[in-house]
Amino acid sequence: MAASLSQLSVLSQISEEFLLCQVCFERFSKPKVLPCLHSFCEACLLRYAPDGSHTIRCPLCRQESELPENGVSGLADNFFILNLSDVFTPRKDEGPRRKAVCTICVGQQPAEAHYRCLECVDFLCDECAPSHDHRIARFTRKHHIISVPASENKKLLKREIVCSKHQSEAVRFYCESCTVPICRECILIEHKDHSHTFLQDEVTRHKNTIDGLMKNVRDRIATFEEALRGVDEVEAQLEANRGQAEYVIERTLQDVMSLLRKQQQELGHRLARICQGSKQQLTAHRRSLQSGLDNLLSGFDFTEKALGHGSELDILSIKDQVIERLQGLAVVSPQQDFTMEQLSNLYFEAKESAVDHSLPQLGEIKCGDKTFSELSQATDTRSICSIDSNELDDSSLSECAPKSPKRTAKESVLKKPQILFHLKDETDEAGEFDWPSGVASTADGEYTAIVDRDNDRIQVYNRKGRFECKFGSRGRQPCQFELPLDVAITGGDDPCVYVTDEYNHRVQKLTLYGQYILHFGDNGLFKQPYGIALAKDGRVVVTDIGKHRITIHDPDGNLISSFGSRGDADNQFNEPRYVTISNNRIIVSDHCNHCIKIFDFKGTHLHTFGSCGSGNGQFIGPTGVCTDQEGNILVADCADRLQLFSPEGMFIRHLLNESDGLSGPLGMAMSSSGELVITNLGTHCVNMFRYSSWV
Template sequence: MASNAISDIADEFLVCQVCLEDFRQPKMLPCLHTFCQPCLEKLLAAEPVGKLDCPTCRQDVPLPQNGVQGLKFNFLVGKLRDILQQQPAGKTPEAREDGVPCTVCEVGNSAQFYCVECTEYLCQTCNNTHRRFKATKSHKVVTVQDLQIGQVTADGDQVRAPLSPTETTLMRPDVAIGNGGVSPKHVKTVGRRGSGDGQFDLPTSLAVTAEGDIVVTDRDNSRLQFLDKDGSFKKKVDLRFKPRCTCVAALTNGELLVTGDGHKIHVLDKQGRKSRVIQVTEAAETGQTTAGVAVDCSGRIIVTIGHQVFVLSPSGDVMLKFGDKGQGQQQLGSLLHVTVNSSNQIIVSDFYNNNMKIFDSTGRHLFTCGSHGSGPGQLYRPYCAITDSEDIILADCGNHRVSLFSRDGAFIRHVLTEEELKCPTGLTLTHDGHLVVSQALSFLTALRFFHVRMVFPDGPEVDDFRKKVVKRMAAPPWNFTDSLQRGLKGSAYSPFLHDAVMLYAIVMNQTLQTGEDPRDGEAFMRHARKKAFEGMSGTVILDGRADREPEFFIWDMDPSGTFDVVAQYDARPTGTEVSDDLLQELVFVKHIVWADGTTNAPTGFRECGYMNEQCASQQDIREEEDKKKMTQLVYVQFSN
């Protein structure tokens, strides 16, 4: 019964009524109907006047300045899909799996097998037929699962001496930049252009080691530089080759992967000494070098050479390759950077095609993000991309900004703009919550540190806590099992309740330790003042009156009707002790645009007084207002 209900939900709410497939970048129209962004773009292109009607109700759809891409992303559909995809295997046999499609039949079944000699993906039915034909029954066939997790190569061979995925996966700090909608706060700028220690000449890529050091690829100085978490120089490693385009990836076992030397990947140990070299074979462009590099959760190495993306086993065998030269879905430009997310999706930043493409772990195209331009969601010469615990962060080099995209490729917002940096190239997130950006504009060459805050209770730890709340509520004496059966999590307010109880316990213990009566309200409250601790909802700070100092945001609606954060109130103390002069800072990240269209704040008094006592008679005021209206009407008339 539950499986049928989930299948009905998927068919009713997660399938686009134009292409009849699962939603890709679901866009919601003003009439509240939702369709895939690519489907709407095709419909718009087919209209001679560039006018879009809703395919369901036929209502006119007013398009934003940047077209279909500017329509609102349907986050409800995206969230619902994520929930259904988290259902345990075997619970939803009727639901269609969003796996690799069979490339032989036209039924659309998911493939379970891969023929090494035919280079085709096979569903169960096609595999049975494949095994019966005399011409193909002796072909080497492997499972898609083994191919995805790196147990076999695309040639069907077992990988040689693979390290465990936990030893080889990429370093990923658990930070969510998109959380709360606040732009990171600039903290410091490190370095300048030059060849000395702590100076850079075209820093192209960044990584953070397991120990927390920042590694910089200093391309035109042909070296790596190691900085501590605060940006102070520690050491340098000469590369002994002249890289054309070099990138670095840090692994959890302490090794570094460095590209830019022919078709090689240099593997360095924790001390920066060359450990081994991986030679990438089968590249189509002999004149291009290895460039973008990343490692997925299964320990597979993803590297780019020219317009191709290679998926290697940990030992360096080519398991998979994809990408042709061009601008189609499976086509790429000749300068690519790459990253991966927690689902092993491969995210490719395409410098010359001015877009970003997302592929699944088998190289199947899923989404294309961005187009050439400077508008919201558009890109010009995109460079490195990284992922946080939720979204994709992209260095939009030519537009002098850093942009945020969802895991489905939908544009969210600009995290940093030209006001904060120039020509961003490399990106990384440090363990202590800083976004570090390398900028490579000649005299402005430097690393810029930005503080990233986890303001709202979110993230894996909070997510796990909310799941535990539901499990506890399902146990005696409450026996409330409905939420558990429906796969729900505890209320978003449950972390705050947890911290309230935690605060009560802390104050109770301190009151008892001093020998005071906890029933004495004044004594109890005295111990509640000037407290600070890390809670489930974030940093809990109580001032001298035992009131919690919140962190909040000021939002402003711009002339287009879009709300954006303009300021953040930061009440976090520098340590655990809360003093009387507790820092309370209102940090502005943008200017407020007032009703008159300027950034000049209105005065604190009304020109005519609150009762119009300082102005002329009401008749004169009405006549003056009529004149203004007439002037506005004339202006509107002339503007047409």
Template sequence: MPPHVLRAVFVAGSKNGDLNCPACKTPCELQDGGVSELKDNFYMSSLVDLVVERRKLASGQDRVCELCEDKEVSHFCTECRQYLCVNCERTHGKIKATRSHKVRLISDLNEPEVERQSIAEHDVNCPTHPESKVQFYCDTCQVPVCIACTVVDHRVPEHAHRYLSVAADEYAVQLKDTVTKLKLKEDCIDTNMTAVKKWRDKIHSLFDQEKEKVNSKAEELVQSVRNEQQRLVKELHNGRDARIKETDILIEEFEFNHTSVNSARNYAETLLNHANPVQLLSTRPEVTRRTDELLKIIDKWEEPVDGVEFDEAASDANLGRIKADACVKKCLIENFPKTVWKGDKTCLIIRTRDARGNDVIPRQILNGTLNKPNGEVVHLKFSNNYNGTLSTIFRADVEGKNSITVTIDGQAVPGSPFAFPTRTGLVRTIGNRGNGKGEFNRPSGIARDSRGNIAVADTDNNRVQIFNEALVFKDVITFPNFKNPFKPRDVGISDDNTYFMTDSGNNQVVVSKEGGQLIRCFGQDELKDPQGIAIHPVDDNVYVCSYRSNTVEVYTQDGERLRTLGSPGRGQVVLKSPYSIAIDSQGTLFVSNALEFGHVYGCDTLGKMAMESEKLEYPGGIAIHSDGCILVCNKSSFLFLRRVA
């Protein structure tokens, strides 16, 4: 087929003006010369010629010999492209100019192997000089040329030529490597495409599982929850559909890339196995460029970590709550303090009721202000407790007469504004020396539980005394049946109001309920004169100062020993007679060493030092202020130590 016909076939596969090769899918752009400027594909030209011949045979028309124009054809010369009868075929084989031609039986032309051989045997004439066969290869232009081309358009020294067979053999080696690379790329894309399809199936499974959870939970609720069930299921479907859409896009991309690579590989293999040198080299630039493009395709894919879960714990909050109008006249403040201490956080609770006096969750918005003696006004934010009460936390930081105003729909709650004094310094003193209720003999440690009760280690009275939030005596904890007298030095209280007391008389930690019911004792094997004790706010472990072993021992609340802090040679802070311990909200430990000219050390839970104070004279009790300062008892003085980072 003439080259211009092949170009027409090429253009027929284009879309919207873009040209795509029907063999390798390579996109091409038309130059200024239009279709006529496209390069000739000799292999495809030979293939088209063969198709034309096969169509002639398939037409069923009787054919006559193209030489004698008389006899029925029996052979076909693949080089002359002529049909021959038996006699002319013999003559054709005796003529010197044609005796080397390949002649095929008509009946064999439809055989695949003969078909491929026919393509390769097809003589290729130069498109510029049709009377000349292509015999050379121009390395400069990378095109097959004829002898006439070498002295006209491709003459030396501007162009370098060599025999076609030499160049073809060299390129065949490269093309073989190209086929191998394309096969690897094809396999990789196929593997990833399979993985994406499995992930798509997994997404269906995951979302189906979560959908089942939603349905199961919804069936346990009353009919009013059905609408919520449908919303949750729809949300799951939407989430699944969005992810399925993403995977479908990925699969489509992989399929497109797979098709492109597969097509290019098949084309390269066909060229390698069946094309003659002219056909082979004529496709070299396009195949090389297309191969480079395909080998750059990203073929990596990792399963996203993209799992889903239905949270049953949060479902109840989504069902909504009943709200009603609160009657301002029926609302009241339940726990307004008579006195507020400067700098302390105070919780204010507002009870909201309807006109009949029933507790309700109000539809209205509560507003509150803290009015300070210096004229400053602080707006308070209320949190709904969803039990008929709202609460706010405020801090009075100016000494003198403060007040709080609470309004609902612009109306003041009865008694508002509520005035209260804010005080600093010593407020009151409780107890005196003795062994009666509320009396002390060497009090050494103190702690406060979540109910506001205060526990005091009354050491030489061999007991721990409990006072309520108003500092009124409430109870006493004592253990008269211990081997040695109970000598409480300090008290730590857990979140569930379990008491942990150091007992220096028996070298142990005593654990009990608030009422004194003994739970367990631990630490007898390693503690020596235990003093301070604290419970870590993060890991809930118990940290105990072992005064005479110069360590802090760490236990679980069940009494299991975890580790020892302060051991020399382990890269830890070195302790000398640790007396008191406190832990800040970030979990940093602060330990006071009671020896003369001791220090306060800050360290992490593994004993690595974070802070060291200046030398102090007999540092004792230690606590953490709300602003992050460390409070230390230093013999006869009371110190504030700013924490050092």
């Protein structure tokens, strides 16, 4: 009844969409709240997490979370949304809303209520209100009586929740020993020896923590909005400078129009391609910022509505999820793109002596402080400026590529790669893997093991690219996985494989044909194990992107040492992904720090190379890493390219790009016989190259 008096004012603040499940777009039925604070019907979530699943991905923000032991039904009930749906959405069989009547009067026709007690939550008529007044009744001396129109106060929107054990009693207390809301009868019977307090006091204590977190999230929202405005300003300046550059190009061209028509078209084409590349980077950055802002707004919006309109029980039922979510959101910052400031710095630089030559060059397109020719050497299809690999012949490549210290004069002519196989998933009708990630080859190159991540299995192929076997399924038992990520293979006549099992928080050791041997790390050692590599003496090196560190183990999984923490210092990481071992050195791709770091087995930092960018020797999120027989380091990154470095980290040349079949390269492996295997997320296939014939 209380809610009916304030229905219009509440509905004016809460949209109809807030009361609908965003999967079925129907009124909520048994709403469940995920750790990301998005709520859905229990039946809808069951379609996203079938029986036996241990994780669930939010249909809206795609955040993956672990499920309780009893699955979707074990998720927290969203009493706040359920109460709003029941109280403020009239049901078909309810008919018109009734007026509030006195809850004290006895009889078939109770009087209409004009007052209400804030403590008892009772509606009172004109006759009962005086007797309830604190100046007359001894038991209600501290109660406060207000008129019904004043109940527009949002405190009165909260529905009274009755005790599940004592239906006549309201839940007004909180048992600190059992951490559950209770009524007066519960205090006298089930919880008589326990420590308890008022429900309102307990809620107030948690509200203070949540209010502090909401302030931090509010500051982050402002930061993201400012970053988005910065992107818009850069794009506007980019368009303005593009127009200015076109004007200068046209004006310069008029002096030599008859001879330079072809060059005019080429310059316009280059300008468009540079601008398009810049816009693609701006669009990607805007999308990343918008996604972060949406997550911040979503969590903040939900918490604000819950605190403003939810009952004490509503807030307590979701307090853990709210606090955990807000703590995560409160430390989120806009991802910095160190190349963005260069994107709008676009102009045309004309040559003053253009008219003095029979076939003069009008000028050069520049972006930042680099010319089109300098930028195009990167052959990066996702950089701010790029050209197709077939535009450069072998001679031009050999002229611009630095020579490795170990190269001879005969190796100065660089050849294009020789593709051997496009490995397909022969066990699937579509002929594709589902997110192939890690890959490893036996020492002789006879067998290659590929992690088929989203199918939760390992597939083995031979040197000729023919399918040999597969093993693994989704689960937590031996030889089962929850998103495997990387694989390493031991040497010898009877090779075994080590597999990082991300969401089971462990590493499994199995035979090459899938027979379980042992596992380690699920005792809290790992949070999200990712990359793995083996030393010649059998030691196992594992990267952990959850704890941002490296761990070293003996062949049986016993921990020997660990090093690293979150940060950007020499001995810190920000999501260390893949790892390889060469000459007793540990080489790690530090993904979010956009660099490669090298350590010895004592954890001592040796050196770092690379930075964020699309130029030679720079990376945009480095992924797979491996070495060749000479110790040179091969690094793939999210810009669909593969670069070659000396053992000391000096840039040598670009090896592959998108035109060679790379699309989201992840894992890499190099056999002793010279086969280079690369997994591709974008095409869900695996490429095998003959490395020794072209380096």
